[in-house]
Amino acid sequence: MPIISLPYAYLESLTGTDRETILSRIPLFGADIERLEEDHADIEFFANRPDLFSTEGVARALRGFLGIETGCPAYEVRPSGIAFSVDPALAAIRPCLGSAVIRNVSLDEDGIASLMGLQEALHWAVGRGRRKVAIGVHDLDAVTPPFSYIAADPSTAFVPLDFDTEMTMRQMLADHPKGRDYAHLVEPFDKYPLIVDAQDRVLSFPPIINGELTRVTTGTKNILLDTTGTDQRAVMTAVYILCTAFAETGAIVESVTVDGTAMPSLAPVIREIRPEECRALLGLELDASQIAALLERMRFGAAPTPAGTVRVEVPCYRADIMHDWDLFEDVAIAYGYETIPPVLPKTFTIGREHPVQARSRAVREICTGLGYLEMMPFTLTNERVLFTAMQRLPDAATLRLKHPISEEQTVVRSAILPLLLETLQANLHRELPQRLFAVGDVVRHAQTGRSVAMVTMHPEADFSEIYAAADVLCRELGLDAGVAESDDPAMLPGRRGVLTTGGVPVGTFGEIHPKALLAFDLDQPVAGLELDLTAVPGRPGR
Numbered sequence: 001m002p003i004i005s006l007p008y009a010y011l012e013s014l015t016g017t018d019r020e021t022i023l024s025r026i027p028l029f030g031a032d033i034e035r036l037e038e039d040h041a042d043i044e045f046f047a048n049r050p051d052l053f054s055t056e057g058v059a060r061a062l063r064g065f066l067g068i069e070t071g072c073p074a075y076e077v078r079p080s081g082i083a084f085s086v087d088p089a090l091a092a093i094r095p096c097l098g099s100a101v102i103r104n105v106s107l108d109e110d111g112i113a114s115l116m117g118l119q120e121a122l123h124w125a126v127g128r129g130r131r132k133v134a135i136g137v138h139d140l141d142a143v144t145p146p147f148s149y150i151a152a153d154p155s156t157a158f159v160p161l162d163f164d165t166e167m168t169m170r171q172m173l174a175d176h177p178k179g180r181d182y183a184h185l186v187e188p189f190d191k192y193p194l195i196v197d198a199q200d201r202v203l204s205f206p207p208i209i210n211g212e213l214t215r216v217t218t219g220t221k222n223i224l225l226d227t228t229g230t231d232q233r234a235v236m237t238a239v240y241i242l243c244t245a246f247a248e249t250g251a252i253v254e255s256v257t258v259d260g261t262a263m264p265s266l267a268p269v270i271r272e273i274r275p276e277e278c279r280a281l282l283g284l285e286l287d288a289s290q291i292a293a294l295l296e297r298m299r300f301g302a303a304p305t306p307a308g309t310v311r312v313e314v315p316c317y318r319a320d321i322m323h324d325w326d327l328f329e330d331v332a333i334a335y336g337y338e339t340i341p342p343v344l345p346k347t348f349t350i351g352r353e354h355p356v357q358a359r360s361r362a363v364r365e366i367c368t369g370l371g372y373l374e375m376m377p378f379t380l381t382n383e384r385v386l387f388t389a390m391q392r393l394p395d396a397a398t399l400r401l402k403h404p405i406s407e408e409q410t411v412v413r414s415a416i417l418p419l420l421l422e423t424l425q426a427n428l429h430r431e432l433p434q435r436l437f438a439v440g441d442v443v444r445h446a447q448t449g450r451s452v453a454m455v456t457m458h459p460e461a462d463f464s465e466i467y468a469a470a471d472v473l474c475r476e477l478g479l480d481a482g483v484a485e486s487d488d489p490a491m492l493p494g495r496r497g498v499l500t501t502g503g504v505p506v507g508t509f510g511e512i513h514p515k516a517l518l519a520f521d522l523d524q525p526v527a528g529l530e531l532d533l534t535a536v537p538g539r540p541g542r
Contacts, residue, residue, distance in 0.1 A: 002047065002121045006055050007040045010110040014059030014248065016068055029065050030333055051241050051317040053121035055114045056248040064299040065334070072301030072313040075247050075266035080254035082145040082224075089151035093186070094193045094206065097149050098227040098239040100264050101140060101254040102246045105223055111249065112218065118245060122238050126319075127207075128408060130182055133229040133238050134207030136195065138214035140222040143197040149228070152194035158202035159212040169194070169205055178209045184521060195226055224256075231407060239264050240316040268301060268313035271324070275310060278328045283343070284335065294334035295327065322405075356450060359533060360439050363452050366476045367437040370469055372454055375438045377419035380409035385418050389519035390490040397444040412443040416453035417490075417530040421512065424457055425520040432524065433458030439533070455512075455528040463495040463511050466527035470499060470509045473529075477536045481506060490516050491528075499531060507531035 008019045015022060019041075026033060026043060031052070034042040045052045052058050063069040080101040107115065119135050127133030154170040160178075167175065169192050173183035185207050186192050195204040202211045206228040216223065225242055229235045243253045243264055255262045275288045286294070288304035295302035301313030314321045321327060332340070353361075364374060380401070387394050399412040413419060416438050423436060439452040454469055467483075474481045479501065486498040488508050496510030509529030517526060 002053055002125060003034050003042050003044045004053055004055075004058070004117065004121065005040050005042050005113070006058060007110045007113075009039070010114070011055050011059055014056060015062050015066075017062075017066060021066065022062060025062070025066060028333075028336060028338065029061070047125050048320040050122055050125045050237070050319065051244070051315075053125065053241075054118035054245045055110070056245040057118075057241070057317070060244075060248050061299060064297050067297060070296040070299070072268050072299060072315050073244070073247075075244055075253060075316075077264065077266055078252065078254045079262065080256055082147070082254075082256050084147050084149060084226075084256055084258040086259050087148070087150040089191065090149065090193060093151060093189050093191065094228055094230060096229045096232045096235045097258055098225075098232075098235040098263060099147075099256040099258055100225045100239055100243050101256055102223040102225060102243065103221070103252040103254060105221055105246065105251050106249065107216070107218055107220060109218065112216065115216070115245075118242065122241065126234050126238050126241075127229065130207040131185055131229075132231045132234045132406075132408070133227060135238055135242065136204040136206060136210050136226040136228075137216055137242075138203050138210065138224040138226070139216055139220045140214075140224040141220075142214050143201060143203055143224070144199050145197065147195060147197055147203065147224070147226075149193065149195050149226075151191035154190075154192050156192075156194060156202075158205075160205070160209045161212050161215060163212060169208075172205065172208060176209060182208050193228060195228075234406075236264065237317075237319040240266065240319075244315070244317045264316075266316050268315050269321075271312045271314055271321075271327070272305070272309045273312060273324045273327055275308070277324060278331055281325060281328050282332050282335075282340075284332075284340065286331070286335075291331055294331045297334040298330040300327070300330070359536060360450065362477065363439050363473075363533065364437075366473055367439075367452070367454060370435075370454075370472060372435040372437040372456075372469075375420060375423050375436050376440070377413075377416065377423060377438055378409070379413055379441065380411070381413050381419060381422075382408055382410045385422055386411065386413065386415060389421070390418050390516050391513055391519075392488075392490055395444075399443045399446055414442055414444050415530060416440060416442060416451050417455070417528050420453050420455045420528065421516070421520045421522070421526065424455060424522055424526065428521065428523075433461070450533040451530055452533060453528065453530040455526055457522065457524050457526045459524060461511070461525040461527045463497075463527060466509050466511070466529050467497065470497075470507065470529050470531070473531060474499065477533075479506075479531075479536050481535075486510060489513065501535055504535075506535035 032044045034044050084099050086097050123130050155168050157166045157168045159166050160176055172179035193206045196202055203214050204210045227235050227238045247253055275291055288310050292302035292310050303311055305311050398414045404410040420436050435456045437454040441448050442451045481499040481501050483497045484500050486496040488496055491510035492513050498505050499507035512526040
């Protein structure tokens with residue numbers, strides 16, 4: 001989860017209270033204090049609250065929580081008269097664009113640090129490493145509107161941020177630090193995304209790097225915001241959070257017309273909730289007026305209706321509010337978890353460990369004994385990770401989501417091994433060797449089972465190492481498994497095997513194929529295994 005540095009002086013000026021009060025209340029607000037320094041505090045916030053990834057956002061929320069300023073903030077959006085056009089050729093590359101103009105900006109060093117920190121935190125939490133969303137912040141006075149978002153030839157040259165000489169876009173991917181980090185997002189395409197002004201001067205090469213021409217400094221007074229990506233909802237979430245953070249400092253937000261559509265609208269979303277649902281979930285006897293007052297402290301607009309419900313205005317930056325229960329959670333935070341009286345359950349029962357969990361505990365002990373570190377990858381994933389990157393054919397047994405909210409989470413995992421390779425990809429900066437395992441549910445043909453997967457990555461990772469791990473795992477679990485030749489395309493021919501019991505395949509192991517390694521950007525040998533734990537003797541139903 002992101003850790004945000006909050007300068008005391010800047011936070012106090014935005015909040016209107018002293019640091020002692022702020023630091024005493026922040027833990028009750030759903031955040032953890034990581035460390036306290038002389039001039040700032042480092043606070044860890046949940047990933048589902050990207051609106052708190054800046055000093056401005058934290059100050060806004062704290063003013064409500066402390067009762068200094070309650071209710072839904074109102075943000076005015078004026079027309080800027082500035083237009084953006086989007087090249088249709090970007091449809092298969094990076095089609096989504098969000099934009100806004102921010103005027104009367106007053107940035108000191110703390111303000112710039114907060115802006116840059118917010119930008120990078122949004123790249124991680126909302127942008128999924130810039131793949132879904134990448135943000136550009138530009139000095140508007142250095143360029144001339146209208147602006148164009150185009151698919152450009154990779155030979156196009158400009159001066160990138162922090163450099164003093166021109167480079168082609170292709171050179172940046174090889175020689176610029178940001179280019180090397182994010183080259184994989186654009187290299188598969190013949191043309192690259194580029195933002196230019198009316199004079200064909202380059203503002204940005206999204207999602208890689210901005211141009212030096214539009215560098216933001218303490219002297220910048222007017223800002224052009226560009227947010228590009230592959231998911232329009234995520235793109236606009238980033239726009240809303242950035243615009244409202246600027247507005248909290250007194251800046252003026254202006255709309256931009258993108259292919260004839262004016263954006264952004266910072267108006268709240270209206271919901272109605274039922275007090276009886278809130279009472280049933282929280283166990284608190286709160287009426288509609290009390291619920292409304294608590295939501296007002298959490299910076300929602302809220303008022304009881306004649307029908308007995310509560311009408312709620314959800315601020316545009318609260319992308320985490322997807323269900324009424326999300327609002328009830330904020331009611332509980334405002335009420336204070338520390339003030340909710342503990343109550344013994346009305347039904348007395350004696351608990352014991354479920355047999356499935358007992359088996360999983362045994363697997364964990366074996367894997368940790370072999371020197372592997374446990375991971376807990378998400379249950380939801382996508383077909384690119386499960387199949388395409390693994391060189392495997394799509395499996396009809398995979399359970400697909402009918403209405404996915406993200407292209408990253410479209411299916412329920414039918415295997416765990418690919419998710420461990422994705423975990424290795426996210427930890428390339430860590431030292432070697434890396435030995436990871438995960439045990440958990442998998443779903444095939446709408447039936448839930450349980451699997452364990454293990455991976456080892458280091459220069460000498462090979463078939464023998466993972467075969468030994470598979471042998472120990474089967475022996476300690478009492479699984480009499482044979483070994484047969486495998487045809488798993490995710491693994492190297494001649495260095496792969498399948499575990500069988502009674503002639504039925506129950507697992508696979510071997511060295512990961514170089515094509516799969518490249519798909520996950522892995523530059524070291526990796527060996528892995530996955531075992532179906534429903535085949536283990538003594539499981540429920542056997």
